[in-house]
Amino acid sequence: MSLYQGIFKRDMQVAFKQKAELVQPLMFLLMVVTLFPLGVSPSPDTLQRIGPGVIWIAAILSSLMAMERLFRDDFQDGSLEQYMLSGMPLPAVSAVKVAAHWLVSFVPLLLLSPLLAMFLNLTVDMYIALVLTLILGTPLLSLIGAIAVGLTVGLQKGGVLLALLLIPVFIPLLIFATSAVDSAALQLPYHAQLAIIAAMLLLAAALAPFAIAYSLKVSQN
């Protein structure tokens, strides 16, 4: 158990050493959200209609930026290879790293969400739905994203390729999450959408670590 705690602690420490790397995706998120009132329309009604989608799209895009960090530092200093050779079960190592990455990358997003909701004129009901979808959906982004990050770690042109691979896969999540918030806007129940997102999350939590381990084996030979 302490080995995994060690990995977790190490990842957290490394993350906090490079505060700039943590803050930049958040600033990107904030600025992208700001673009919409400026570029589309500042009218409160319009913003409320497009708000949920804008926040989720901005979350997905900024997560693509943050995700590269997951294995990159370990790859560069050789500790990824060490993890793979150490005899520790790679799926478990991956799961721990993804958990640390989620805490560091997405919890700030959750904390920032009230500000974003205010910018886009979301109602309280919509905001509650948004937070629930973010809590259930962002771990899904981390887990599935890690599979593609595992495949492309070490590739030169990894960044855009990562986005090309992951965006199609994230689209169903985007559809269900925004559908939930839109239902909340109309005072309709949205348990169904949350249940489906939760089901996808559980499936990913069960299977993704093994897929991530396999991806690392593929890309690291």
Next chain:
Amino acid sequence: MWKWLHPYAKTERAYQLCLTLQPWFWVGALACLSVGTVWGLAFAPQDYQQGDSFRIIYIHVPSAILSMGTYVAMAIAALVGMVWQWRTAYMSMIAMAPIGAVMTFIALFTGAAWGKPMWGAWWVWDARLTSELILLFLYMGVIALYGAFEDKQQAGKAAGVMALVGVVNIPIIHYSVEWWNTLHQGATISKFDNPSIAPEMLWPLLINLLGFAFFIGAVTTVRLRNEIVLREMHRPWVQALAMNKALNQQPGDAATASLKEGS
């Protein structure tokens, strides 16, 4: 049960299989597509609601069905490659990807061309159209990922993982019409005992479906052979094959004649 498939793990046998199947696939494609297209364009009765524009169905439905079918075949090839470590499985996967993408493009394009006169819109964001578009992105992602790796063995494994992750999308497309109320009409030929389409219209559709399937098979055999030659260039049997082809084509060429003597 699948023992008969095992010899095709070797690239040489797979190459020979492609050569054997190829003429049948091309002839089948040409025959079925000509018959189906002519029948559908000129001889099938007009639809009482849609007039003659409905004839686009003879391309749209086969290409849509096969776009999904090819992706599933790709995913199966990826799975075979992953479980049994067959290089020919990964090679088949990447051989199928471009033609699958072309089928998806055709489905989307003909759907738009059919939708504009019928429902007034080139494009709507309903579940079926959206998930077919995502399918195109998935194809492009698999092809892009394969191309990003120098080592093609690695590339096959990586692209295989993405192909399997994306295969979840296929049921979503298929059932989307039932899960959401969409503009897109319901399934035409899945209800076998009570099809909602007239038989005179159904036959050319099925023939074209077969024709497109033959076409996909034919192009796949060519592309699989390409992939095999690319990966196995250093093998003597590939070199002999290439030399034979060169010699057969240019019997009077002095350079190749001297080469034959020299080797």
Next chain:
Amino acid sequence: MQFESFADFLNMGGYAFYVWLSFGVTFLAMGIIAIQSFSKHRDLLKQVVVEQERKARIKQARQQQQDSM
């Protein structure tokens, strides 16, 4: 034949543009990928032959060197 004349056939009941656009683009796309696949095949085999010829030339050159020594 569902059409009175060839002109009617081309007209497709008024939907000529959409029908012929669909069929045209479809067969064009199929043609392109078929031709590209065959062309790649020829190029690959040619590449193998070129490589073989190169190897033979190197071998010949080495042998000549050995004979002259």
